[in-house]
Amino acid sequence: MNPFPMVWADIRALRWTALAIVTLVALAVAIGVAIGAQERALRRSSAAAAEDFDLLIGAPGSQTQLVMSSIYLQPDAIPLIDGRLLNTLAKDERVAAVAPIAFGDISRGYVIVGTTADLVSRWGRLKPSEGRFFAGEGEAVLGADVSYKLGETIEPSHGVLGHAAKPGQVDEEEAGHRHEGHGYVAVGRLPRLGSPWDRAILVPVENVWEVHGLGNGHASEEAGIGLPFDGQKIPGVPAIVVKPRSVAGAYQLRAQYRQGGTMAFFPAEVLVTLYRALGDVRDVLVVASVLNAVLILAAVLLLLVAVAGLRRRRYAVLRALGAPRAYVLLVVWLGMALLIGAGCLSGLAVGAVFTRAVSGLVEAQTGLRLAFSLESREMLQVLLLFAIGSVVSLLPALMSYRAPVVAGLRE
Amino acid sequence: MPVSALPDGAAQAAAKPLHLHGVRLDHRGGDGRPFRVLDIPDLTIPAGARVGLRGPSGSGKTSLLHLIAGLIVPDAGSVAWDAKAVSSLPIPARDLWRRETIGFVFQDFHLIPELDVAANITLPATFSSWRIDKAQHERAAALAGRMGLGDLRRKARVLSRGEQQRVAIARAVLGRPALILADEPTASLDAEHANEVGALLVEVAREAGATLICASHDAALLARMERVVEIGALTGKPLALAS
Known part of the structure; x- marks a missing residue:
């Protein structure tokens, strides 16, 4: 049939x-x-976007807010923690690597993130897809989707709270809050990460401090960039990312920095x-x-x-x-x-x-x-x-x- | 062109005598009371006969055809195809017997409008087998030719009424039935087409040696039959037709 x-x-x-x-x-x-x-x-x-952020340390407040700001780069006003903590952590034997995340500025609507080369390369995991990573002040590494070209000058503006900038576009807010006399030169580009960092401009944290009149955290101008910060006064940062050496160390660090005016947590907990x-x-x-x-x-x-x-x-x-x-x-x-x-x-x-x-x-x-x-x-x-x-x-x-x-x- | 000249090869199912004995069929009327539709003490239709059924509307002509086809069973009595008591077979066996033995032609053709001429003619072959073999395709084409249907790829819905009934006759005889039942096959056609279709129906039945039972009001069609049975007059009277 x-x-x-x-x-x-x-x-x-x-x-x-x-x-x-x-x-x-x-x-x-x-x-x-x-x-x-x-x-x-x-x-x-x-x-996947949170993968390289094992342990976050910040000022006490909302963990979710810190995750959203530092990992997903959704701008927000975050209280700062003492920058000296960076040096302390760098010397801690339970810590494999540590980097600050400082934000607040934008350019063409892209978030400018101040950090160190360690985090730019995601603890050595990434190679630049173009050019090189920053090696001195005034240099910038572009996220994969940032429309600047290598060699172009990037002018930072102060980000305004509550103002949602459109990536790739300069708007009135941005034009009206320009940090005059400061600028970066794009020297390299990151491969695509599939995360909000594809739309970020990464610069040395020293520059972010200086743009805001806080000095550069080093004893002299010639000290180069990155850890350790040996200045008399080390400016504060909104967030510190720690890559612990071991799971046990990670838990100890979290316990230790949960008190004494700081907050420490695994972003994975927040995500869960x-x-x-x-x-x-x-x-x-x-x-x-x-x-x-x-x-x-x-x-x-x-x-x-x-x-x-x-x-x-x-x-x-x-x-x-x-x-x-x-x-x-x-x-x-x-x-x-x-x-x-x-x-x-x-x-x-x-x-x-x-x-x-x-x-x-x-x-x-x-x-x-x-x-x-x-x-x-x-x-x-x-x-x-x-x-x-x-x-x-x-x-x-x-x-x-x-x-x-x-x-x-x-x- | 005789049907035997068609490329069929397979033997025609042999027509057998049809016996109705003591058949009574009751229906329930609109008021819920049963009334007798058919009361046939004895009716024998010899193998290969061509019999017309005549009677006023509601006299039970269609019911008699359905009874013979095994679509309904009598309230009393039996319908037998030679020695096979069709009316007492279970439904699947009756379906099988009908498929192997009967070709049905309806007043309103009842083609499948979405299928073309060839698919309509070969449709009954798909009831029993997965594939329609080459011989069946050829036979369908030959039958269509015999019926004067040129284009086998035309959809049934675009055919004229006369053409539709020709397709229906070809469909009815595809499986070489030994018994062809036709229910008012010309009533939905104009006089000219009715004449042609009636002639074709009788011809294919005669050439195939099949028994043809045809319920009709059409005097011209009934004139082509060997015998005409008055259905209204059948009740209560024993009747046997000699071949």
């Missing part, structure tokens, strides 16, 4: 209705897929809390999307039951021509399962497009690059929807199977 010529004829007879069914199912699937994939992508790329909240939101959205899918399936089923009812005579004719009941059952069931299956497949594709579109928006907003991936979770979700749809389609199929032939012929 080969029901497919008849299945094909049935689908052709529906035409736009068939298309509408496929579209509805596809939308239901796409929404579910997009929610799952989006949340995972956000989690993964935000975790955020992910838990994100997961809760996702769960709510998933429940909503499942309900959505159930509603759509129910609507499609009703439609198909109505269609099967309208086709009673068509199927009765097949029976009169000698078709067994199983043939009619298969025709109805396969037709519906095919439509739902086509909806599920195109839903995966539409979900991918959705996710990419949303990822594009997130990237434009934050610089976080979200990698799209479909994984077993979404696949299972779609398979489950297809399985339920197929089983439910048996209902109209059984109705047609049991329909009396003569009554159908007389319609």
